[in-house]
Amino acid sequence: MTDSLDPARRIVYTGAAGGVGTMTRPLLAKLYPGLVLSDRVQPANLLPSEKFVAADLTKPDEVAALVKGAHSVIHLGGHSVEGTWDQILNANIIGCYNLFEAARVAGVKRVIFASSNHAIGFYPRRKKIGTDVTVRPDSRYGVSKAFGEALGALYSDKHGIGVTCLRIGNVGPSPLDVRRLSIWISPEDLVQLFQIGLEHPDIRFEIFYGASDNEASWWDNSRAHRLGYRPTGKAEEFRAQAEAEQKKLPPDPVGDLFQGGTFASAEFTNDVKRAGP
Numbered sequence: 001m002t003d004s005l006d007p008a009r010r011i012v013y014t015g016a017a018g019g020v021g022t023m024t025r026p027l028l029a030k031l032y033p034g035l036v037l038s039d040r041v042q043p044a045n046l047l048p049s050e051k052f053v054a055a056d057l058t059k060p061d062e063v064a065a066l067v068k069g070a071h072s073v074i075h076l077g078g079h080s081v082e083g084t085w086d087q088i089l090n091a092n093i094i095g096c097y098n099l100f101e102a103a104r105v106a107g108v109k110r111v112i113f114a115s116s117n118h119a120i121g122f123y124p125r126r127k128k129i130g131t132d133v134t135v136r137p138d139s140r141y142g143v144s145k146a147f148g149e150a151l152g153a154l155y156s157d158k159h160g161i162g163v164t165c166l167r168i169g170n171v172g173p174s175p176l177d178v179r180r181l182s183i184w185i186s187p188e189d190l191v192q193l194f195q196i197g198l199e200h201p202d203i204r205f206e207i208f209y210g211a212s213d214n215e216a217s218w219w220d221n222s223r224a225h226r227l228g229y230r231p232t233g234k235a236e237e238f239r240a241q242a243e244a245e246q247k248k249l250p251p252d253p254v255g256d257l258f259q260g261g262t263f264a265s266a267e268f269t270n271d272v273k274r275a276g277p
Contacts, residue, residue, distance in 0.1 A: 010070045011198070012036045014057070014077030014099065015114070017043040020171050021076055023187040025050070028074075028194065038066050039077065057095030063102040072110040072198050075099055082141045082263060092144035100155045110162040112197040113152050115207070117169050117183055118142035121260020122276040123218070125182070130220040131167070131207040136276060138260030149207060156205035164197030166190075167219075168210030174238045178246040179261050182216045186233035189213075193229060200227050218259055 013028070015021050016037035025043065028035055033049045042052050055062040057077050067073060077099070079091040096113075103111055121138025123129050135146040145167075152163035169183025170176070171190055189212045197203060208224040211217055212233030221229070235242075254272055255265035268275075 076114040119145040138264040162203040
């Protein structure tokens with residue numbers, strides 16, 4: 001499935017202090033000793049094998065210093081939920097550009113970009129989609145992830161960086177409600193997708209869905225499977241608890257129709273019949 005990646009090569013992980021970073025770091029540390037972690041604040045419980053470099057993605061000089069000498073970057077940094085336009089613009093659009101441009105200048109070979117299901121959140125739940133669909137973001141946050149995918153394609157085609165975009169669903173030990181039965185991914189499966197992005201010889205520009213082996217999935221993730229993805233997490237094993245948690249939530253006449261859930265319904269002023277493809 002993969003080319004062996006020299007563990008001595010410098011791999012930078014942005015957004016390392018966030019929730020997903022915290023869940024995946026211990027798993028990655030076993031695979032890639034010497035991981036260089038970055039965020040605006042130092043992650044808790046830094047391992048002896050890990051190095052921390054503080055960097056603000058909106059400051060090009062700090063990003064350039066961070067990626068200097070790096071072979072690969074796992075880019076999870078940025079504003080991780082919906083926000084104001086200024087928040088999204090600075091952290092997720094300007095910051096994302098700074099990261100890709102610094103990677104180009106530094107000669108980075110591979111970038112894994114943490115995209116999101118919210119880049120396609122206005123697709124209806126009844127429609128199963130692949131990775132080649134037109135983006136239909138459900139929020140300013142989703143727009144920033146669509147931008148990051150487009151930027152990744154540009155830097156792959158124009159500059160030869162191997163780029164993997166992961167449209168991540170919801171990462172955690174188990175799915176939290178009925179919607180997440182369709183989009184959940186375990187930390188272990190997410191790390192497996194990281195490995196493919198870091199090591200597989202055929203990576204040029206790819207979009208994968210960040211989802212485990214979910215019976216209720218809305219996504220065709222066959223390209224990831226062709227490159228060796230073998231998810232072990234199964235959302236269906238948690239259905240009873242997810243349905244119990246769902247009963248505690250209020251109905252959402254808009255969000256319950258679309259894959260993006262509450263991101264789609266927030267600030268919604270349209271007729272639902274005119275929304276989505």
